[in-house]
Amino acid sequence: MKKVLVSNIGMLATPKGSAAKCGKSQGEIEILRDAWVLIEDGMIAKVGTGKCECAEGAEVIDAGGKLVTPGLVDAHTHLIFGGWRQNELGLKLHGATYLEIQNAGGGIQSTTNATRSATEEELRDKAAKALDEMMGFGTTTVEAKSGYGLATEHELKALQVIKDLDEQHPMDVVATFMGAHLVPAEYKNDRAEYIRLVCEEMMPAVKEQGIAKFCDVFCEADTFTMEESRKILEAGLKYGLRPKIHADEIEAIGGSVLAGEIGAISSEHLIVCPPEGIASMAKGGVIACLLPATSFNLGAVFAPARDMVNAGVPVAMATDFNPGSCPCLNMQFVINLGCLKYKLTPEEVLTAVTLNGAAAIDMADKVGSVEVGKQGDLVIWESPDLDYICYRVGSNLAKTVIKKGVIV
């Protein structure tokens, strides 16, 4: 048995439990001073304070009196894509219109083209580099969506890459099928046929290969209507894929209401979520997965996080890492934004980026808190306390990242 003792922890800060926290309890975390964590075979075996009497033969990782938290959980990323789209920023700043950018070969379709023409190996290498970087910032569990393939072959390719990464990379990578990211150019005049393809061809194949846990849909004015989204998510349920939904990012067309009605595990974005959406999510037990770095990048308003917490909707926060609206993979920036823009407390923010993120991807029994029986996923921070990692902007404060008891 491999024993690892993380000792000399100045402040251990963690939410507790195996389900998402909501309402007041979102901000209830445990704080231990002068603490230690014993990890056996990658799992947390014991947590205590003062002197640890049970660590004989353990490898010791000295936390140097610093802050330790659970590894961060990034519960919403579009990890698998070909190319980047930096040229669009330059074009926009030089005055190009949306249409001119489209005509210059830009926009989401350009990512679809690049993703389709990339090999599995190319996509894997690129995503693995991103995972390495995420881990360096303190993330130890990631959700990853398909959704730039938009054809059976290429959606399956993306999900296969996610599966391979989960097996080969130290990061836990949880897969979401998102064939309904948008209607690709070739189906522009027959969206019903594309939806049929998603539900009747892609989903059975995804189920057969067992390569996704969730089904996500982009419910928005220009992509899928509320009723189309319902149809797609209900089809997903038939194939064992739990529903997630991109809702109320730009316009509120009913996505968050649908999330509650259909019992989605989480609803994403929610930038312009109306009160009836919050009420429906509260009723349906939906986790709000908020993506503040996307608001930042788009120059949009920020989701009404406080209203959600007040209504008893558990709030998770993630990066939304993607090459269009959010080329940011750093959860520390998400932490900053949670405090500065959502005005959540440091305790609420910590819960949002650990336990609630884990619950949003059905991993809260394994990760998201420092508790006996969960994985030994920890971050030692170059920080004396929790406030400090919320306050410092732009520095990488993750000093040592530990995944299943191993420094990564």
Next chain:
Amino acid sequence: MKKVLVSNIGMLATPKGSAAKCGKSQGEIEILRDAWVLIEDGMIAKVGTGKCECAEGAEVIDAGGKLVTPGLVDAHTHLIFGGWRQNELGLKLHGATYLEIQNAGGGIQSTTNATRSATEEELRDKAAKALDEMMGFGTTTVEAKSGYGLATEHELKALQVIKDLDEQHPMDVVATFMGAHLVPAEYKNDRAEYIRLVCEEMMPAVKEQGIAKFCDVFCEADTFTMEESRKILEAGLKYGLRPKIHADEIEAIGGSVLAGEIGAISSEHLIVCPPEGIASMAKGGVIACLLPATSFNLGAVFAPARDMVNAGVPVAMATDFNPGSCPCLNMQFVINLGCLKYKLTPEEVLTAVTLNGAAAIDMADKVGSVEVGKQGDLVIWESPDLDYICYRVGSNLAKTVIKKGVIV
């Protein structure tokens, strides 16, 4: 003679010249493809494209086909301070008022107390760590202000630390005297006496010891009025200190107008700068040193950068690194904000964080562009082009930082 060849540069992007760029020329940069830079004894000796025939015996640094720019210049920091103030963020988010925070020992006075009680060595070690980190993000020249001592002994101590750092650390560190940062608690009922102290006791000592180039003043409703600021800056001029001025950060009380009238080398913040301030700066040849990360941290609006460029005021951008309003020392985040919030083009932003920053601290003859005769200060970026470093948020893209021809 030590020769260093930076070869295989995919894109070399640099402004040119030895003075700040203003108006349209702010966005005029030189782009070379397949380029190289030859550095001899720390100075740029030759710049070219294709094969370099003049590099016999040179150490070769392979840029791997990536982007190379001048080292970044952070022209506005409050580098020297004791303590941090993360607890105030936590208190605020838990609902504490400004007064409650003051009563809990918070606010700028707490930084003054911590700075006064710190030794030179403690301040130097702390600042050196910050400089290391800044350099890791691509900054090779920094301005640093005193201004948390607010007593002759402690202002001189801070400036001595800056001098030591400039001599001992690879970073070029340029000193600004800012005794007029605020009126310290002990002079609350006799501000005239504090101003007398700044002008008649601190300034002569600063001049005698030759430890500052500039004099800065915080011209704001709660600190120093326009007329007090004028008096202080005019006194500084007598002692050979070129004027800088914190103006229009929260309220426009005439600081930017004064900047133009007095011929300040730069005016700082300018968040709410009125048209007459821009006109005065244009007339007086003042560089606008904008601090977008402070707007971000404060949740304030962003300075009217485009209006300044249009009016022919050269725009520089810096971090404002300090423990209160901006605990951010990362110039890459400033680059992001320049594009996303000021809507400056990537070319204008590059000029703002290199040549115009250098000009704002009277260093444009030495640094701020990749040109023969300037210091060999370069950044090799993990980036194919200029747009990409503007577009990616939250990742450290500085791959290799070179100061006077040496990898740091």
